[in-house]
Amino acid sequence: MRVWIIGYRTLEVLAMANASCGTENPPVKMLVCHKRLTFRGVASALTRRVRYGDSIIASMIYDTKVNLAQYPFWVRILPGGPCMSLHTAPRVTTESPPGHEVSKAQDSARTVVETNPIEMAPAEPRRKIAVIMPAYNEAANIQRAVAAVRHAVPDADIVVISDGSHDATARLARDARALVLELPHNLGIGGAVQTGYKFVASRGYEIVARLDGDGQHNPVEFAALAAPILAGEADLVVGSRYVVAQGGDGRATSGEYRASFTRAGGIRYFAWLVSKIIGQRVTDTTSGFQVCNAAVARFCSDNLPCDYPEVETLAVLGRAGFRIREVRVRMLPRLGGRSSITLSRSAYYALKVTLALLVEVMRRPRGRENGPGQQLGVKDMPAGETSAA
């Protein structure tokens, strides 16, 4: 069995390759498209090379007007956007775009495929994935951000937490078919994220991603972040803007995130401090792009520090014995709206977080399973489900 990975631009393909190789290490073939192909173009490239039983992971803008029946059925196709599958087992799915009537020919073709023994190889059970997106007055970005996540991770439930927004954030997110939790008033990013973790922990998701609702995180990179967790190698994976990719030369690629001088200094300072506290090198402590497993989600639903959570979360989780890993990501420029971080707040931020970290060191490490009561129907899971590194 081989895995084909088709994507637009090398980075996207590599992210997907990372995801699929993390689980089984199948022979991987890559197809890097340097312009956006239509579905017809991809399909014709594939029909010549792909064998039965191969699995295809593709990310592409498809031309939805082609007749889907002519093309391989084991390609998972989502109308109108890039798609990605985390499963290495062959998938037999065709999805027609909404309003696109399934012809009789397609129906019969599908039946044939479904009774084909090779094609019916047992697929891996679906992992339940949730994506948490805190959003405060992000009406300008939220729909695009939700759509981007849906394209990148079609299996995921997208949970948008509207943190007491005064604009149409919640309604727009609901229109984009996200699950929307509406906080009655503004709790700050930490409180909003924790709401998401509580919600997710009570519903038994296995993989929980967290990214910001302003579109700065590229959800296509979710796969690369989720890979170590799927492989059981880490409990929390942080998308870092600064870690040097393994085997890479560390040179800045185009579109590299460049922070202002003061901001970079602050980030480096916190990276140093947190590294010292948890005894492990971390490079980007302010990244809001994180993927974690169910144990971490459960832990966070009880113990998440509230005001500026990213830095403290790392320290708390590290001290509780969770395995943290960093994966390189790129930050996209904001789609619209304004960042909530201003220069005048930075000094306060640095002081407050430093204090919180020092106080955290004075506390005993919080145990993993002794949170103060599992609230709101959170099921108790067997202890020691994940072992500390």
Add this chain to the structure above:
Amino acid sequence: MIHRYYIVAIVVSFALLILTLELVRRRALTERYSLLWLLTAFVLLFLSLSPWALKLLSKSLGIYYAPSALLVVGMGFFLLILLHFSLVISKLTEQNKILAQDFAILSFRVGELEKDTGSERSRVGKRQAEAG
């Protein structure tokens, strides 16, 4: 010899005591949060009514001017009250956060349930319409 500041101190601390009691009586202030205020008022009243106690206190604190000791004691109590308030506020913030979070999750669930029962109802309605 009665200094004027003794009178002022007596009046002020007595007023504080009465005000606190009155607020508690009207249920504007709960007993729980009035305790520290009452204690403050009582101690200030006691010290201003008995100059010898104030003298003793100021001497033991090394304060030359006795009325300053009154201020010091008052300030100590106010610090205590402020710290107490910070504790209460922290606790309230935490409780409020949990309430807001659970409210958000529960209202989502209510929405889901309503959607489910709504579709159920419409299905039942359709079936009844077909039967009728």
